[in-house]
Amino acid sequence: MASSSRLLALSLAGAVVAATAGCAPQVEKPMPTVTTSPSCAKDSLPTRTPGKLTIATDQPAYEPWFSKDKPDNGEGFESAVAYAVAEKLGYARADVTWTRVKFDTAIAPGPKDFDFDINQFSITDERKQAVDFSAPYYLVRQTVIALKSSKIAGKKSLADFRDARLGAQVGTTSYQAITDVLKPASKPQVYNSNDDAKKALQNGQIDGLVVDLPTAFYITGAEITDATIVGQVPQVGTPEAFGLLLDKNSPLTSCVTGAVGQLGEAGTLKQLEEKWLAQVAGAAELR
Amino acid sequence: MTLLQHVPSEAQVRRSAYRHRQTVYSVLVAASSTAALGTLLVIAVTGAPGWDRVRQSFLDPTIARDALPAVLSGLWLNVRLLVCCAAGALVLGLVIAVLRTLRGPIFFPVRALAAGYTYTFRGLPLIIVLYLLTLGVPGLRLQGMPPVLVLGGIALILTYGGYLAEVFRAGIESVHPSQLAAARSLGLTYRQTMRHVVVPQAVRRVAPPLLNDVVALQKDVGLVSLAGPIDAVRAAQIATAQTFNYTPYIVAGVLFVLLAIPLIAVTDWVTLRAARRQSGG
Numbered sequence: 001m002a003s004s005s006r007l008l009a010l011s012l013a014g015a016v017v018a019a020t021a022g023c024a025p026q027v028e029k030p031m032p033t034v035t036t037s038p039s040c041a042k043d044s045l046p047t048r049t050p051g052k053l054t055i056a057t058d059q060p061a062y063e064p065w066f067s068k069d070k071p072d073n074g075e076g077f078e079s080a081v082a083y084a085v086a087e088k089l090g091y092a093r094a095d096v097t098w099t100r101v102k103f104d105t106a107i108a109p110g111p112k113d114f115d116f117d118i119n120q121f122s123i124t125d126e127r128k129q130a131v132d133f134s135a136p137y138y139l140v141r142q143t144v145i146a147l148k149s150s151k152i153a154g155k156k157s158l159a160d161f162r163d164a165r166l167g168a169q170v171g172t173t174s175y176q177a178i179t180d181v182l183k184p185a186s187k188p189q190v191y192n193s194n195d196d197a198k199k200a201l202q203n204g205q206i207d208g209l210v211v212d213l214p215t216a217f218y219i220t221g222a223e224i225t226d227a228t229i230v231g232q233v234p235q236v237g238t239p240e241a242f243g244l245l246l247d248k249n250s251p252l253t254s255c256v257t258g259a260v261g262q263l264g265e266a267g268t269l270k271q272l273e274e275k276w277l278a279q280v281a282g283a284a285e286l287r
Numbered sequence: 288m289t290l291l292q293h294v295p296s297e298a299q300v301r302r303s304a305y306r307h308r309q310t311v312y313s314v315l316v317a318a319s320s321t322a323a324l325g326t327l328l329v330i331a332v333t334g335a336p337g338w339d340r341v342r343q344s345f346l347d348p349t350i351a352r353d354a355l356p357a358v359l360s361g362l363w364l365n366v367r368l369l370v371c372c373a374a375g376a377l378v379l380g381l382v383i384a385v386l387r388t389l390r391g392p393i394f395f396p397v398r399a400l401a402a403g404y405t406y407t408f409r410g411l412p413l414i415i416v417l418y419l420l421t422l423g424v425p426g427l428r429l430q431g432m433p434p435v436l437v438l439g440g441i442a443l444i445l446t447y448g449g450y451l452a453e454v455f456r457a458g459i460e461s462v463h464p465s466q467l468a469a470a471r472s473l474g475l476t477y478r479q480t481m482r483h484v485v486v487p488q489a490v491r492r493v494a495p496p497l498l499n500d501v502v503a504l505q506k507d508v509g510l511v512s513l514a515g516p517i518d519a520v521r522a523a524q525i526a527t528a529q530t531f532n533y534t535p536y537i538v539a540g541v542l543f544v545l546l547a548i549p550l551i552a553v554t555d556w557v558t559l560r561a562a563r564r565q566s567g568g
Contacts, residue, residue, distance in 0.1 A: 167515060170521065170524055170525060170528065171524060171525065171527075171528030171529075172528075175525065175528075176529075187516075187517060188517075189435075189514075189515030189516065190512065190515060190516075190517055190521055190525065191513070191514075191515060192513050196422060196513065196514070199422045199426070200422060200425075200514070200515060202426065203422065203425035203426045203428070204425070204428065205422075205425050205435055205514075205515065206515070
């Protein structure tokens, strides 16, 4: 029977297709827990230079994370966080030295010439293979941006977006922010990429575009200069988290994580966020 | 008055019985071979080592039920767009085809323009046409700019109008010249000849490929979603991003097939009817 061998070939082909269609599941790693061990005293901390804390960031360092590309002035959100962490570990401002390290160099494996690096590093599983992260010091917020000429520019309340046409990139937390929090009357517009969405914003096809805060600062600062940040949306979905970056298996990781955790519990991080991102940089809170 | 009952002859009875047996036999053979093939396929797929994971990530009934309303409302957009774009593209295609088949040197520029149009829009990738019309044209900031759906519809009509124009032209040119000659000798003008003799025959001849292009259009209307509107596939993509499960895509795929079945059935019926007509049956 010729057809039986054909059937066999068919079923084999089916089996191959079915076998290759599966894909390995992503293994979720637990977040590092906040620990405060007694060995976190300044004298016993094995920093690169004893008694000093070496903190790195990129050159240039951008607003609103730093101010005027001077990390050592304590201005800007990340500069303020860095000094707050240093203070928690017992270092005075004079004991903090800054160094400049390229973003890509910092996340690559290999020895580091800093104690920790603060440069809007999102904590990801891939990066954790190569470096250590502290507990998150910032959970990325979603933001509405609009052209300065738009009818929603300068709005302060979530209810003001009821009859706005809003857009976002597909499959992002930004889209969730529209459907779950802003809830405009008209259906959100969805784009394949932020580039398409920015074009639609410039064309006036949408009133507002929802992106995460770092992207919003970049778009309004460099790409579409006649756009402005309308405000920050309350936290939604599973946000990206920024962490301080340390060398893989650094002896400082648990102490730095402890310091960040204490700053979070004390509400210091919230205050710094409110001061440097909402007030100084103009990304107001929408309520 | 007695009604004459038709009594089939001995041979006729034997013939009918034989035919009946043959019919039953062939149905049984078809059923059993289908069952055998189906069983083999089911064993091959469900017996594969990764089957459980595939079933979880592509065939999850709960996720399918949750995604259905969103995908359906997206599909409504597809259906509306399909109806408008199919009508628009058919009209545009016919107009272009008629322009391309005009006779006489005076119409050369018209023929050249029509030909250039079909060359351009059959060659241009649809995505590029969509980008130009839905994100490029609104950038002109003109008064009375139509909404993005209308612009996307125009892009689809332009592209598919090019395909359909060539199908119509093939139909028009397949009408035998003697038909044209006969019509003109009866005193019909060129326009009347086209209207009453050539175009009706041409359309009837190319109905199957026309409908075939409409079925293809049905899948392509969803591409307007790149400019913002949420169609069925986009709704499935959003649901997939929220659940990390591909079942919504399967839901959308099944709905698309269901939507295509009536169109394809009409195509088959038209083809069959045309074939019967051709063979003089």
